[in-house]
Amino acid sequence: xxxxxxxxxxxxxxxxxxxxxESQEELILEAAKRVFFRKGYAAARMQEIADEAGANKALVxxxxxxxxxxxxxxxxxxxxxxxxxLESVFVGEPDVxxxxxxxxxxYVDLLEKMPYLPNFIITEINRDPEKVAGxxxxxxxxxxxxxxxIGKAMSQNQMVKMDPRELILxxxxxxxxxxxxxxxxxxxxxxxxxAYEKYLSGRKASLFAFVCRATGLEVDKN
Amino acid sequence: xxxxxxxxxxxxxxxxxxxxxESQEELILEAAKRVFFRKGYAAARMQEIADEAGANKALVxxxxxxxxxxxxxxxxxxxxxxxxxLESVFVGEPDVxxxxxxxxxxYVDLLEKMPYLPNFIITEINRDPEKVAGxxxxxxxxxxxxxxxIGKAMSQNQMVKMDPRELILxxxxxxxxxxxxxxxxxxxxxxxxxAYEKYLSGRKASLFAFVCRATGLEVDKN
DNA sequence: CTTTACTTTGACCAAATGGTTAAACTAAAT
DNA sequence: ATTTAGTTTAACCATTTGGTCAAAGTAAAG
Numbered sequence: 001x002x003x004x005x006x007x008x009x010x011x012x013x014x015x016x017x018x019x020x021x022e023s024q025e026e027l028i029l030e031a032a033k034r035v036f037f038r039k040g041y042a043a044a045r046m047q048e049i050a051d052e053a054g055a056n057k058a059l060v061x062x063x064x065x066x067x068x069x070x071x072x073x074x075x076x077x078x079x080x081x082x083x084x085x086l087e088s089v090f091v092g093e094p095d096v097x098x099x100x101x102x103x104x105x106x107y108v109d110l111l112e113k114m115p116y117l118p119n120f121i122i123t124e125i126n127r128d129p130e131k132v133a134g135x136x137x138x139x140x141x142x143x144x145x146x147x148x149x150i151g152k153a154m155s156q157n158q159m160v161k162m163d164p165r166e167l168i169l170x171x172x173x174x175x176x177x178x179x180x181x182x183x184x185x186x187x188x189x190x191x192x193x194x195a196y197e198k199y200l201s202g203r204k205a206s207l208f209a210f211v212c213r214a215t216g217l218e219v220d221k222n
Numbered sequence: 223x224x225x226x227x228x229x230x231x232x233x234x235x236x237x238x239x240x241x242x243x244e245s246q247e248e249l250i251l252e253a254a255k256r257v258f259f260r261k262g263y264a265a266a267r268m269q270e271i272a273d274e275a276g277a278n279k280a281l282v283x284x285x286x287x288x289x290x291x292x293x294x295x296x297x298x299x300x301x302x303x304x305x306x307x308l309e310s311v312f313v314g315e316p317d318v319x320x321x322x323x324x325x326x327x328x329y330v331d332l333l334e335k336m337p338y339l340p341n342f343i344i345t346e347i348n349r350d351p352e353k354v355a356g357x358x359x360x361x362x363x364x365x366x367x368x369x370x371x372i373g374k375a376m377s378q379n380q381m382v383k384m385d386p387r388e389l390i391l392x393x394x395x396x397x398x399x400x401x402x403x404x405x406x407x408x409x410x411x412x413x414x415x416x417a418y419e420k421y422l423s424g425r426k427a428s429l430f431a432f433v434c435r436a437t438g439l440e441v442d443k444n
Numbered sequence: 445c446t447t448t449a450c451t452t453t454g455a456c457c458a459a460a461t462g463g464t465t466a467a468a469c470t471a472a473a474t
Numbered sequence: 475a476t477t478t479a480g481t482t483t484a485a486c487c488a489t490t491t492g493g494t495c496a497a498a499g500t501a502a503a504g
Contacts, residue, residue, distance in 0.1 A: 040345065057463090059481080059483080129405040165411045166425075169396075172399065174391075184358075187351075210384070213437075246451080280494080
């Protein structure tokens with residue numbers, strides 16, 4: 001198979017990158033991601049990953065020592081992705097309404113692109129909770145900021161008082177649930193061809209309206 | 223091991239039941255349920271099931287031919303359980319408010335007893351959607367009745383108009399999500415000892431209130 | 445007691461699977 | 475050209491795992 005090498009001259013002894021259009025290491029990583037996503041850890045096979053990456057099984061081990069390490073690698077980045085970058089929303093004075101809108105929007109978009117993510121994470125949460133605990137600290141994820149904004153709005157009577165954590169859970173739960181049960185919904189609630197997709201397209205707005213009503217925020221504003 | 227046999231005299235050649243305090247077949251089934259619940263199909267081991275049932279591995283195959291059939295057996299009954307018996311709520315004239323209250327109550331109670339159920343079902347939905355399709359028809363589950371009551375209440379302006387399916391999804395989703403993400407929540411949102419359990423105990427009421435507000439129903443009534 | 449029919453077990457098997465190793469290969473550096 | 479260091483492969487291995495089988499066990503029926 002055609003192997004072209006690009007040179008990135010550097011000091012020291014670093015030569016490393018035998019980059020192709022896309023390095024094998026990266027191809028393997030992407031293949032592994034796909035396989036782990038659709039099969040889960042236990043059912044995923046190193047051979048299948050190798051095949052899908054167009055590589056040898058031993059090469060997979062060469063780059064990522066073993067199955068567990070390879071999985072950890074992927075899980076880590078996936079887990080981070082599941083904490084959508086809400087940072088951008090926090091610029092300027094944070095408005096609860098906009099914040100919730102952004103939260104829903106971010107999750108709906110993310111889940112449309114990566115519908116396997118929730119089930120993947122959930123499976124691993126149950127398989128090895130200890131690991132996830134460590135991961136959380138590594139990633140430095142902290143929902144405190146989000147909760148603070150919500151809590152403040154509640155104390156100022158801008159919205160119905162409730163446990164901010166519960167509001168977040170409810171919101172994210174409603175975003176995620178239709179995605180993880182999608183195969184079922186196609187049979188049970190949206191049997192018509194394309195009906196589910198149609199529902200999805202309007203979900204962002206209807207979900208936001210639902211949350212607004214539940215929290216006492218204005219549904220429409222500007 | 224002590225093997226006592228009870229006799230249930232019968233006509234014909236039926237002798238069958240070598241019932242003990244609890245027949246081996248049932249013990250195996252229960253063990254399999256536990257193992258499948260916590261490991262998922264792929265990671266579950268026939269040996270582990272046998273061990274946990276205090277039986278021989280070959281015996282497991284004797285009763286349930288193979289892993290797939292054993293799993294199917296369990297999945298079928300579990301899947302049915304996940305459709306809580308709302309029938310009891312339909313006696314008399316169905317009131318939407320009471321119906322939603324019952325739906326939430328049923329799910330919260332069910333999930334407290336069987337927290338592994340959702341993840342178990344979700345995993346299988348993704349592993350073999352075809353099978354689930356057939357299963358749904360077998361079980362004869364039909365959410366139509368529930369949806370009809372909701373739809374009627376909406377057309378009578380007793381509550382905010384929206385897609386009844388979406389309301390059901392939202393409601394069930396909020397019930398289920400905290401359960402499937404429980405291991406995570408312990409670390410992230412309710413780190414204090416016993417704090418999550420405390421939250422759970424009040425969830426039934428707060429969830430119902432949330433849904434009432436979102437749908438425009440009265441939170442308190444009688 | 446003997447037969448009958450179900451139950452239980454230990455030994456065994458073929459296939460799959462994660463992982464290893466030594467050798468071949470490739471391209472940059474000397 | 476030779477060395478050097480990372481890359482790739484084929485062959486191989488040990489273990490696990492789902493599954494089988496023939497033999498032994500057991501209680502009720504004849």
